[in-house]
Amino acid sequence: MSSAAWSEKILQLLHRMNNFHLAGSCRTSCFRFEVDGAQVGWIPPRVASLLTRHPHVFSPPHGGAVSLCHSLDSYERRSEAVDAVLQTLRQEDSLTCLRGWRDEKYSVMPRFSDPPVMWMERAATSLFGVKRYGVHINGYTVSNSGEVSMWLARRSKTKQTYPGLLDNMAAGGLAAGVGIKHTLIKECEEEACIPADVAVKAHPVATVSYTYEDEEGVFPESQFVFDLELPLEFKPRVGDGEVQDFYLLPIQRVKELLATDDFKPNSAMVVLDFLIRHSFIEPDAEPCYQDFVAGLHHTL
Template identity: 55%
Template sequence: MGLAGGRGFQARRIMAAPGWSERVRELLRRMNSFHGDGSPKALCLPFTVSGKHVGHVPQSVAQRLQQYPAVFSVSQGDVELSKHLASFEERTAAVHGVLKELRDQQAFPCLKKWREELYNVMPAFCDPPLFGMERAATPLLGVKRYGAHLNGYTWQNGQMLMWLGRRALNKPSYPGLLDNLAAGGISSGLGVRETLVKECQEEACIPASLAAQAKPVGTVTYTYVGTQGGIYPECQFVFDLELPEDFLPQVGDGEVQEFYLWPLHKVKEAIGSSDFKPNSAMVALDFLIRHGYIQPDEEPHYIEMVEGLHRAL
């Protein structure tokens, strides 16, 4: 009986401390929670502009938007931006006015992170933007958000090492967590590479001439439901940059507190921990897969991991 009890205790300990693969699978499930069981997806209303589907509106948000019939037409079937708003400028101004009023009413927690930064809203990234909206408010309408992330790496004695940053403790989101070497959202009026070069300079003091050598290597895409509600469909444009062995990133605008140069086995372990900003952990995981550090013969959930990094928005 004592032996059986001991085995039961050991089994409980194993369940309480899942292995790396299971932790990464859980990360990918969380970051794709909009597609999972129990998701509010079926209850969200499509958000349309000029007949084009651009987002998903939670029921609680739709109820609030009914107060603004001059800007939003809310029915049982969808939420539509008023047809009377015909231009990018008119739509942007009208939506901004509503969002500022909701912010002043403290209607939704995400509006406490107001940035005075506009994101373009369009059905697909290649489409002309239909309007711009405050970055902090985008989860209320479930519109797609885009960013650029940099994997910075170097070689020492034949070993590949990766540069990571640790976010400043005063960051409004994910303070103190590990992050890619440089990353940032793509604001209205900026291109993908332009955003990347800007973030490299601001966050890690990487000269523009060096940052411009970064190679685009694809995207990481996912959609999750925020802990306080809201829908987050996101696409990160991913770049790899091989840095000179003697290059040392420097803290720039204060969004990062320090940088680390780690061997890939240490990066891998961090990906499976709570110490890494979730979407940046996905970008680092994508790097390890693309560079062959994670092998399909050795990782039984290889296909699931690849698919979890590239869900359709």
């Protein structure tokens, strides 16, 4: 693949992962999702119409926003009331995303630095355009001659999302009430059998943020990115079954794979960020360098 064709493939990836920002997206027709006067998400019109059947939980759309009823004035009341509605919608089986119910609680807040206003089932967050956070770990090695290679995971074929695709060495969503470093250590242990005393050496290096829409809703996401240099003799092992195999690949081969359909899209973005930060992609050689950087850090 020529360098121009590779760059075009990467731009297409970034546009797809940021399509909520593009002309023609559903953003202009979405309702703001507000809790206690603060926006915490985006609700597509078809979802807003379903919520009007639950006036004891959701106020009717007004002024471009859907709000929780003022009587739901605590973290627990909001969480339990919304979850009851979601359980009803789940039974109706009209929303495909709820078929992937995970029994995982995600925090809902205007910004990551704000106190959570409620929790919500992970599978339902796209219905409300609630921002989701995760942790991704770039595992890599440096040979005695200075050659960098990266560990990639092949996702299990039974995963609910993106089965069988290439992924970062370890990654996971940030559950309600669980810290970032705790999540990192947990995912490294569970997915790749990396001991805690090794995982804890990972360095926080960036966040990668994007917002896309598809038939299941709106996905504003931000990933906390860590780099973990591993000893040359270390090999991650399949742990909890979410991964079927691990590969140690030269960085040039990893770069080539980013432009294929074999990579989980947001994980490809995390690897792209690694390539930029470690100067494997440089502005003098890559005409789209600035577009790449902007596409990795596009927040609402």
